[in-house]
Each structure stands twice: as C-alpha cells, then as structure tokens.
Amino acid sequence: MKKITELIREKRVYFDGGTGTVLQDMGLPAGQTPELWNISNPEKIIGLHKAYLDAGCNIIKTNTFGINADKFENYKELIEAGIKCAKKAVDDQEEKYIAFDMGPTGKLLEPLGEMTFEYAVELFSKNIRAAAEYGVDLVLIETMNDSYETKAAVLAAKENCDLPVFVTNVYDASGKLMTGADPAAMISLLEGLKVDALGMNCSLGPDTMLKIIKEFEKYSSTPIIVNPNAGLPEVIDGKTVFNIDSDEFSDYMLRLAENGASILGGCCGTTPEFIHKTVLKTKDLPYKAPYKKDFTMVSSYTHSVIIDREPILIGERINPTGKPKLKEALRTKNLNYVLNEAITQSEAGVHILDVNVGLPEIDETEMMVKCISAIQAVVDIPLQIDTTKAETLEKAMRIYNGKPLVNSVNGTEESMNTVFPIVKKYGGGLIALTIDEKGIPNNAAERAAIASKIAKRAAEYGIEKKNIIVDPLALTVSSNPESAIITLESIRLIRKMGLKTCLGISNISFGLPQRELVTSTFYANSLCCGLNCAIMNPFSKAMMDTYYSYRALNMLDTGCIDYINYASANTEKTESKQNRNNESLHTSIVKGLKDSAVLCAKALLENTAPLDVINSHIIPALNEIGEAFEQKKAYLPQLLMSAEAASASFEEVKKKIKSEKNNKNKAIVLATVKGDIHDIGKNIVKVLMESYGFTVYDLGRDVPPEKIRDCAVENNCKLVGLSALMTTTVPAMAETIELLNKTDRSIKTIVGGAVLNQEYADMIGADFYGSDAMDTVRYAERFYKN
Amino acid sequence: MNNKDILTISAKPDQIKINKNELAARLGTSREYESYAVDFCRERLLEVISYKCAYIKSDIDLSKQNISDFGFMTVSSQNLYRNLKGCDKAFIMAVTAGIGVDRLLAKLNITSQAEHFITNALASAAIESFCDYASDIIKNGADCAPRFSPGYGDVSIEVQKPLLNRLNASQTLGITLNGNFFMTPVKSITAIMGVKNEKDN
Numbered sequence: 001m002k003k004i005t006e007l008i009r010e011k012r013v014y015f016d017g018g019t020g021t022v023l024q025d026m027g028l029p030a031g032q033t034p035e036l037w038n039i040s041n042p043e044k045i046i047g048l049h050k051a052y053l054d055a056g057c058n059i060i061k062t063n064t065f066g067i068n069a070d071k072f073e074n075y076k077e078l079i080e081a082g083i084k085c086a087k088k089a090v091d092d093q094e095e096k097y098i099a100f101d102m103g104p105t106g107k108l109l110e111p112l113g114e115m116t117f118e119y120a121v122e123l124f125s126k127n128i129r130a131a132a133e134y135g136v137d138l139v140l141i142e143t144m145n146d147s148y149e150t151k152a153a154v155l156a157a158k159e160n161c162d163l164p165v166f167v168t169n170v171y172d173a174s175g176k177l178m179t180g181a182d183p184a185a186m187i188s189l190l191e192g193l194k195v196d197a198l199g200m201n202c203s204l205g206p207d208t209m210l211k212i213i214k215e216f217e218k219y220s221s222t223p224i225i226v227n228p229n230a231g232l233p234e235v236i237d238g239k240t241v242f243n244i245d246s247d248e249f250s251d252y253m254l255r256l257a258e259n260g261a262s263i264l265g266g267c268c269g270t271t272p273e274f275i276h277k278t279v280l281k282t283k284d285l286p287y288k289a290p291y292k293k294d295f296t297m298v299s300s301y302t303h304s305v306i307i308d309r310e311p312i313l314i315g316e317r318i319n320p321t322g323k324p325k326l327k328e329a330l331r332t333k334n335l336n337y338v339l340n341e342a343i344t345q346s347e348a349g350v351h352i353l354d355v356n357v358g359l360p361e362i363d364e365t366e367m368m369v370k371c372i373s374a375i376q377a378v379v380d381i382p383l384q385i386d387t388t389k390a391e392t393l394e395k396a397m398r399i400y401n402g403k404p405l406v407n408s409v410n411g412t413e414e415s416m417n418t419v420f421p422i423v424k425k426y427g428g429g430l431i432a433l434t435i436d437e438k439g440i441p442n443n444a445a446e447r448a449a450i451a452s453k454i455a456k457r458a459a460e461y462g463i464e465k466k467n468i469i470v471d472p473l474a475l476t477v478s479s480n481p482e483s484a485i486i487t488l489e490s491i492r493l494i495r496k497m498g499l500k501t502c503l504g505i506s507n508i509s510f511g512l513p514q515r516e517l518v519t520s521t522f523y524a525n526s527l528c529c530g531l532n533c534a535i536m537n538p539f540s541k542a543m544m545d546t547y548y549s550y551r552a553l554n555m556l557d558t559g560c561i562d563y564i565n566y567a568s569a570n571t572e573k574t575e576s577k578q579n580r581n582n583e584s585l586h587t588s589i590v591k592g593l594k595d596s597a598v599l600c601a602k603a604l605l606e607n608t609a610p611l612d613v614i615n616s617h618i619i620p621a622l623n624e625i626g627e628a629f630e631q632k633k634a635y636l637p638q639l640l641m642s643a644e645a646a647s648a649s650f651e652e653v654k655k656k657i658k659s660e661k662n663n664k665n666k667a668i669v670l671a672t673v674k675g676d677i678h679d680i681g682k683n684i685v686k687v688l689m690e691s692y693g694f695t696v697y698d699l700g701r702d703v704p705p706e707k708i709r710d711c712a713v714e715n716n717c718k719l720v721g722l723s724a725l726m727t728t729t730v731p732a733m734a735e736t737i738e739l740l741n742k743t744d745r746s747i748k749t750i751v752g753g754a755v756l757n758q759e760y761a762d763m764i765g766a767d768f769y770g771s772d773a774m775d776t777v778r779y780a781e782r783f784y785k786n
Numbered sequence: 787m788n789n790k791d792i793l794t795i796s797a798k799p800d801q802i803k804i805n806k807n808e809l810a811a812r813l814g815t816s817r818e819y820e821s822y823a824v825d826f827c828r829e830r831l832l833e834v835i836s837y838k839c840a841y842i843k844s845d846i847d848l849s850k851q852n853i854s855d856f857g858f859m860t861v862s863s864q865n866l867y868r869n870l871k872g873c874d875k876a877f878i879m880a881v882t883a884g885i886g887v888d889r890l891l892a893k894l895n896i897t898s899q900a901e902h903f904i905t906n907a908l909a910s911a912a913i914e915s916f917c918d919y920a921s922d923i924i925k926n927g928a929d930c931a932p933r934f935s936p937g938y939g940d941v942s943i944e945v946q947k948p949l950l951n952r953l954n955a956s957q958t959l960g961i962t963l964n965g966n967f968f969m970t971p972v973k974s975i976t977a978i979m980g981v982k983n984e985k986d987n
C-alpha cells in the first residue's frame with residue numbers, strides 16, 4: 001500500500017469525525033472515559049470505525065485520545081485494544097490508514113505549570129512505544145492547546161518511532177492557541193521539527209476555521225489538516241444554540257479545501273454523515289499540493305518573526321562579555337537581573353533577544369536552560385541561543401518553546417559537524433560566521449565563499465538555505481582600517497547569493513571615542529547594503545534613531561507613523577526633563593512618580609553629596625509616606641509606588657558611590673523566610689544597603705533555612721538579614737536562626753518585618769531587631785566597623 | 787473530547803465592569819480610591835485578559851445526610867449539603883481570566899512590586915465580576931442557591947479535580963490543577979450553584 005506521506009502529496013485525503021460525542025449517542029454516559037470501551041465494548045468501537053470508513057474517510061483515529069500512563073495503569077492494554085479495533089475495521093483495505101490518536105496530558109508545563117518538559121516527553125514516549133509495537137500507519141497528535149506540550153509530543157514521536165507524524169492544534173476564534181501561539185508560530189515550530197502534516201481541530205466550527213486557514217495557506221509548506229467541530233451547543237447572548245448541520249458543514253469544508261486544506265475531517269459533534277457529505281462535495285475539486293514557501297522564520301510561543309525586508313533588531317545585552325554586573329548576576333544565579341535585561345530590551349523594541357551566559361566558572365548548560373525557561377515566562381519574543389558548546393546548544397534547543405535562532409556555526413569542519421545535526425533535529429534559524437580553519441578572510445569574495453560552503457553543507461543535513469543567516473563579521477575599524485568596507489561588500493555579495501545576513505554591529509567602533517556615532521553610521525550603511533539583522537544595544541539612542549529613520553525612508557513605515565511615535569516619545573522625555581523643577585525629589589517619591597524621581601535625583605546629584613541625597617531627601621520622603629500609611633492616610637498601593645520611586649532614585653545615587661562599590665568586606669545575605677512571599681520590606685532594605693556600598697546576596701522570598709545558610713557559608717558572609725510579614729512564618733525565622741547559630745556562631749542575624757518587635761526578636765534568638773531599613777543599615781555599619 | 791452537555795460562555799474584556807467593592811477590598815483602599823497607577827494597570831490587564839466559562843447542569847441526590855451526590859462526584863460536607871437544601875439540580879461551573887494574566891503577573895513580579903500588587907488585585911476583582919456575569923446568564927432567572935466553591939467551609943479543595951474533569955476544563959478553558967489543587971491560570975474560579983426545586987423540562 002502507498003505510504004500515507006506520499007498519498008497526501010498526491011490527492012485530498014479524509015479523516016474520520018468525532019469519537020467521544022458519537023459514543024455518547026451510542027450510550028456512553030457523559031463524563032465517562034470513552035477509551036474503556038476498547039475493552040468492554042469493542043464491537044461498538046469497530047462499528048464506529050467501519051461507519052466512518054464506509055462514509056469515505058481514508059484515516060481513522062484510534063480510540064486512544066485520553067490515554068496516558070499517569071491516568072491509566074493499564075495504558076498499554078487500552079492502546080493495544082484500541083489499535084486492534086481499528087485494525088479489524090480497516091481489514092487491509094486499500095488507501096485506508098490507522099492513526100494512533102494522542103491528545104494532551106491535561107497538565108500544564110513549566111514554567112507556568114508544574115510538569116517538566118522531559119516528564120511530558122517521557123509520558124508521550126510511553127504511548128508512542130506501545131503504539132509502534134502494536135502497529136499503526138501514522139501518529140496523530142491532536143487537540144493540543146499549548147505549543148510547548150505539542151513540541152514534547154512531537155519529540156516523543158520522533159525519538160521513539162519512524163512513523164509519519166501529523167499534528168493539529170486547537171485555535172480560538174481570534175486564531176490563537178490557549179497559551180498564545182498563532183498559526184505562523186506553530187508552523188515555524190512544527191516544520192522545524194519536520195512533521196508530515198499540520199493544522200487545526202476541535203473548538204471551532206468550519207466557518208471560523210475558514211478565517212484562519214488563510215494564515216496556514218500563506219506560511220505552510222506542509223499539507224494542512226482541518227478537523228472542525230460541528231453540532232455542539234453554545235450559549236450566545238444568553239441563548240443555547242446548536243451550530244451547523246451536516247449540509248452546512250460540508251459546504252464550509254468545500255471552501256476550506258478551496259483555500260488550501262489538503263486533509264479534511266471532523267472533530268466533536270461530527271458523525272459519519274458529516275464526513276460522507278464532505279467527501280461527496282469535495283471529491284471533484286482538483287487537488288493542489290502545498291507549494292514550498294521561502295520565509296526565513298523564527299518563533300516564540302506566541303508569534304513568529306519573519307526575516308525579510310524589515311530590519312530585525314536582536315538585543316545584545318544578555319552577554320557577559322564586558323558586563324561586570326551581568327557576570328556577577330550569573331555567578332550568584334541572580335536570574336532577576338537577567339530577566340530585567342530581557343524585559344527592558346523587549347520593551348525597547350527588539351524583535352529577538354540574544355542569550356549568552358558563557359562564563360568559565362559556571363555550568364553554562366544549566367544556566368542557559370534556566371535562563372531560557374525563565375525568560376520565556378516573562379518575554380514573548382523569539383530568542384537567539386548564543387553558545388559555543390554543543391551540549392549547551394542541544395539542551396537549550398530542546399527545551400526552547402518555539403523555533404529559535406542559533407548563534408552560531410562557522411566554516412570549520414568541526415563547527416559544522418557539531419552544530420548541523422542539532423539544528424537538523426530541533427529546527428532553527430542558524431547564524432553562519434564567515435570564518436574557517438584559515439581564519440577570517442580579508443576580502444569579501446572569500447567571506448562569501450565560506451558562506452556558500454556553509455549553506456551547501458547545511459543542505460546535506462536537510463537544513464534549508466532560507467534558514468541560514470550569514471554574519472560576515474565586523475572587525476574593529478580602529479585597528480583594521482579596511483574592515484568596514486570589506487564587511488559592507490560582503491553583505492552585498494551574500495545577499496546576491498540569496499542568503500540572509502546578520503551583523504554584531506557594536507564591535508566596529510571598539511576603542512574609538514563617541515562610539516555610538518560610528519556604530520550607528522555603520523548600521524545605516526549596512527542596512528543600505530541589504531543587512532537583515534543587527535545584534536545591537538536597543539538602549540543606544542543613535543541606533544534606534546537610525547532604525548526608525550531607515551524604515552521611514554524605505555517605505556517600511558506607512559505614513560511614517562512609527563517614526564512619528566518614536567520621535568514624539570523622545571520629545572516628551574526632553575520636556576519632562578525641563579519641567580523637573582516642578583516636582584522635587586521629595587514630592588516625586590511621596591507621589592510615587594518613578595520617572596520624575598529619577599530625573600530629580602540626577603539633578604540633585606550634580607551638586608549634592610550622594611549620602612545627603614539619601615539622608616536629606618529620599619529617607620524623609622519615605623518616612624512621610626510611611627507615616628501617612630501608618631495613620632491610614634495613605635494606602636498600600638501608594639506606599640509601594642513610593643518605595644519604587646525611592647528605589648529608582650537610589651539607583652542613581654548608587655552610580656555616584658563608586659569607591660565603595662562591590663566591597664566584598666561589607667556584605668549581607670537577605671531573604672524573606674520560608675513560607676512567606678512578601679518581600680517589599682526586604683527589597684527596601686536591599687536598596688538602602690546597596691546604596692551604602694554593601695554587597696547584597698538577595699535570595700528572594702520563601703527561602704528555606706538551608707539555602708540561607710549555604711549562601712552565607714559559600715560567600716563567607718557574617719551578616720544575615722531575615723524578613724517576615726506574617727505571624728505564621730516567624731517560626732521559620734526561628735528555625736533559620738537556629739541553623740545559622742549551629743553552623744557558625746560568628747554569623748550575626750538581623751530580623752525585621754511587620755510582625756516583628758524587640759520581644760519577638762529576643763525570643764527567637766536574633767542578634768538585632770531592625771525597626772526600619774535605616775536602623776538595619778546603622779547596625780550593619782557598626783558590625784563591620786568593629 | 788467535548789461532552790455534548792458542556793456549554794460555554796465568553797465575554798470581551800470591556801463587557802465586564804470590574805466590581806468596585808471587590809477591587810477596594812483587595813487593594814486595601816476605600817471604594818472611592820482612584821489613581822493613575824490603577825488606571826494604567828487596569829488598561830494593561832484588559833489587553834491580556836480572556837474571560838471564559840464552562841458549565842453543565844447536573845442532577846443531585848441529597849438522600850443521604852451531608853452527602854451531595856452529583857453522579858460524577860460525591861461530596862461529603864455539611865456546609866454544601868445545607869447550601870443545596872431544597873435543590874434538585876445544580877449548575878457546575880468554572881470560569882477563568884486566561885493564561886495571559888499569569889504571564890503579566892510573572893513579568894510584573896520582576897519589574898515592579900507596586901504594579902504587581904495592583905494588577906493582582908484588579909485581576910482578582912475582574913474574575914469575580916465575570917463569575918457574577920456568567921452566573922446570571924446560567925441562572926437565566928431561575929431561583930438558585932448562593933454559589934459555593936471547593937475549598938470553602940468543610941468542602942475539600944480536592945473536589946476541584948472531578949469538577950474540572952467533568953467540565954473537561956483543560957480543553958474547554960485551559961484550566962489545569964497542580965499537586966496542591968491550585969488552578970492555573972491563577973485567576974480561575976470553580977463553583978456549584980444549586981437550582982431550587984425545579985421540575986425536569
């Protein structure tokens with residue numbers, strides 16, 4: 001018999017329709033598991049399959065949708081029985097196939113949920129191994145409403161069998177999955193993983209799917225499956241309505257076929273009648289196989305970024321080279337610092353974020369995996385995995401939710417042999433550096449030749465040319481006078497070869513004064529030569545100026561709207577600087593105006609000693625709002641806004657206190673104790689301590705005693721500050737102090753927080769009770785003086 | 787797989803008026819309190835919020851003292867039993883504000899504790915308000931007992947599991963449970979709402 005993967009390229013193929021909903025009509029009680037009938041009522045399951053086959057479908061789904069090893073101990077038995085029913089029904093008929101049906105686990109994956117990615121892969125793998133053992137023609141992964149779980153299921157299928165893999169996701173009326181992905185994002189991900197067919201099922205009727213199919217048709221080079229719902233009740237404007245019947249359904253299916261759907265079937269509510277009418281209405285429509293699309297796409301868990309005419313900005317800030325603060329954050333595993341860099345760059349307008357955490361003294365793989373997972377919880381733009389280690393790249397690509405950019409491969413045999421197999425497996429855009437065993441050529445033709453070699457070798461691995469983005473390398477112009485000229489010429493040549501390009505822009509100006517001027521001019525030149533992506537600093541005004549004006553000048557910004565918005569935002573900033581005298585630092589903090597507080601602090605610091613800014617302006621303002629809060633004249637939201645305005649102005653003060661910066665001799669470990677998730681007080685102490693030159697090891701909130709002890713011991717820090725806001729967590733504080741005392745009696749403990757007082761502090765054996773943040777700072781100063 | 791008896795309701799963000807009392811209680815402010823920060827946070831929240839409700843109408847059997855038997859689950863509780871007194875059916879419902887809210891809160895937890903606090907309060911008030919909105923549609927004028935949620939009184943939080951399974955909530959609403967029976971998305975509510983002495987249609 002012809003392989004299903006061949007058949008779907010030659011003609012329109014039909015899936016069966018609903019299973020559970022039909023079984024309910026056959027007597028399955030609502031809320032009961034349909035899969036149990038594989039064993040208890042096999043004749044009914046076989047009957048259902050036969051009815052669908054008689055209706056004209058080519059592929060039947062096994063009755064195994066909800067089975068997994070977590071839900072059923074006898075999952076293998078249920079799968080075997082389900083496949084047996086399907087085999088009996090098909091009975092070796094021509095062009096009739098059995099799809100092993102696999103639905104979602106019903107659990108949400110990390111970071112928002114609890115299930116780890118690898119656990120999900122293993123759970124799906126158990127199903128796949130069983131299905132492969134009993135024999136089916138393909139795997140259908142369906143009704144997936146999360147891109148990440150979809151990826152886990154596809155990897156499980158790819159790693160445990162050689163069967164064709166079909167995938168359908170559940171979109172809502174706005175054309176997105178429950179966890180956010182649009183069709184282009186799913187197509188990027190699934191084509192990267194090389195599935196054989198993809199599409200949508202469940203949730204929507206064919207009428208709504210007709211609106212979404214256009215997105216699929218536009219981006220997918222893979223045959224498209226459409227399995228809509230029908231005949232299910234919905235409450236609209238307070239009235240229960242049953243959506244369309246089989247006639248209407250099949251009319252829509254015809255239109256879906258005309259709009260690019262290659263594989264047609266049904267989901268909940270559809271019956272053999274729906275499928276039969278669909279087959280009849282579409283069988284005479286000439287079949288058009290999907291054609292190859294040539295988009296260079298990468299994706300996140302919500303959307304894809306297409307690398308084409310629009311210049312693409314890749315944020316460079318998460319890279320420890322030359323950034324002592326980030327280095328320190330990586331060493332101390334301070335993910336918050338990294339996340340802040342991710343969020344602020346994303347808000348500054350970059351399209352993709354480069355993530356490089358390579359430091360010799362840390363476990364790069366572990367840190368990369370942690371960072372990618374954490375960043376993907378708070379930022380929805382695609383990431384560029386930047387590493388030189390194969391192991392790190394493999395793990396990072398595996399757990400990445402989407403299709404990433406990979407930075408990078410180069411023209412050496414070693415690099416190509418290492419990187420290509422990983423990118424082949426997981427799918428990704430690939431940055432290719434024009435360097436080989438002989439180094440970086442000093443002319444454009446040879447750089448282009450390396451690019452060509454890399455693209456050819458990549459093709460041998462099935463990595464398409466469209467996924468190669470060449471970085472012809474910008475060397476520092478101050479030491480290589482010809483550097484800029486050669487790089488620009490390389491971009492022109494490489495673009496002529498039909499390859500996309502990328503440059504780490506900033507390097508060009510290294511060692512020169514007023515670097516931004518040179519960097520942004522070089523960027524403008526590069527764009528004119530056809531540069532696609534720039535790895536750059538989005539906080540550089542000159543770079544963003546160039547970006548927005550280039551787009552306006554090149555018909556990429558209709559009506560210059562983006563440029564006008566950008567320029568007017570800049571003007572507002574300048575105006576608010578001029579108006580800063582209207583608000584003092586004191587009133588800015590009391591009113592909770594963060595931006596204004598920063599500007600006022602900057603102005604004050606021009607002629608006021610940093611410590612005076614703290615003692616005469618910030619602290620009195622904080623005290624004022626604090627007292628108002630205590631007297632119930634101000635509310636908690638106001639207090640918090642003020643604290644943040646104060647923190648932001650502290651940051652400005654800190655920049656001025658350089659002499660005492662990173663003074664390891666003056667350090668403190670801070671934590672909100674186990675069970676307590678309030679960290680406002682602790683955060684206020686933190687900013688104050690930092691402004692006084694202390695190194696702060698901030699362990700966050702809900703911190704177990706052992707972790708606090710380990711941090712103090714590891715860093716040889718003799719001062720520990722503990723915070724608690726709830727009476728229920730004071731025992732955890734006592735437990736922590738006891739552990740610290742047992743470990744090293746020379747460690748001193750400071751306690752503070754809303755529920756604490758001197759009496760409590762004495763009772764739990766603390767060395768000092770800090771009634772407020774200033775009090776704590778003064779104690780710490782005395783401690784280190786003695 | 788959907789059951790044919792599960793109905794769904796959705797609403798656009800601007801269709802739901804956030805209850806002022808609910809919001810004030812969660813912010814710890816007076817009912818009249820207004821600020822630019824709250825307005826700003828509300829606007830941003832409404833961009834990511836996605837209200838959805840799923841429900842069924844279930845039979846109940848109250849023939850055993852303090853046992854409420856719904857067919858698909860049996861709840862042993864004095865409080866719920868009393869709440870359902872005089873009812874012969876019950877609506878089983880779940881509502882959610884969607885996973886976008888969780889993502890926004892995770893992000894604000896990094897960037898601003900103040901905005902996190904305010905947004906969290908707004909989102910809690912918002913889902914309560916949507917729950918009220920959906921309840922009114924579900925009741926459709928019927929005389930119903932007050933909404934009762936798992937975890938209240940002597941009703942075990944573990945009731946979440948059979949309740950959400952019955953509504954196929956991971957599919958219909960994207961609600962999943964963790965090991966402690968807490969729901970994701972975090973701004974989600976489940977409830978049982980008894981229907982007083984209604985005859986079968």
